[in-house]
Amino acid sequence: ALPIFTLRLYEGETLGVVGESGCGKSTFARAIIGLVKATDGHVAWLGKELLGMKPDEWRAVRSDIQMIFQDPLASLNPRMTIGEIIAEPLRTYHPKMSRQEVRERVKAMMLKVGLLPNLINRYPHEFSGGQCQRIGIARAL
Structure with missing residues (x-):
């Protein structure tokens, strides 16, 4: 309690x-x-x-409210690329946003957390724990 x-x-x-x-x-x-x-x-x-x-x-x-989980790898869908993971809230909460705009916003969030945009099509298991934490932060942003 x-x-x-x-x-x-x-x-x-x-x-x-x-x-x-x-x-x-x-x-x-x-x-x-x-x-x-x-x-x-x-x-x-x-x-x-x-x-x-x-x-x-x-x-x-x-x-408006997002949570960044303690165990980053357990909170990331292993069947989705990190680009798809970061884009998921954008597609959910901004359904009229174009695919191109979503992709640009995802790349911007990746840069903001220190991930190179050319890694957008990689999967969570290809990243370190710290990088997975940054993926979770980018998703929350």
């Missing part, structure tokens, strides 16, 4: 969650994005209550 606490994050701020192993960091993050059911409390994003939100309501919220 997580202790009771209040957190306010304002526009332009970034949040990093740190703590000892087993203290509830992952549970906290998963509850915020709706991957685990919180049993008590209040979580709001831009004035919308997240706890109890219906799956179709989460769609709009998830375009």
Whole structure:
């Protein structure tokens, strides 16, 4: 169980969650994005209550909130290229975006996290753990 606490994050701020192993960091993050059911409390994003939100309501919220998982290789689909992995949220949340624009945005995100765009058609198993973490960050961006 997580202790009771209040957190306010304002526009332009970034949040990093740190703590000892087993203290509830992952549970906290998963509850915020709706991957685990919180049993008590209040979580709001831009004035919308997240706890109890219906799956179709989460769609709009998830375009703003992303999670970068601890184990990067386990969170990347081994059957997809890294280009497809990074593009997936763009295609989901911006369905009218052209294929060319998606590809350009993917390449820009790759550069932003220190991955060369010519690696776009490679698979997760071809990268180191640190590189896979950067793929996850690019996907979240």
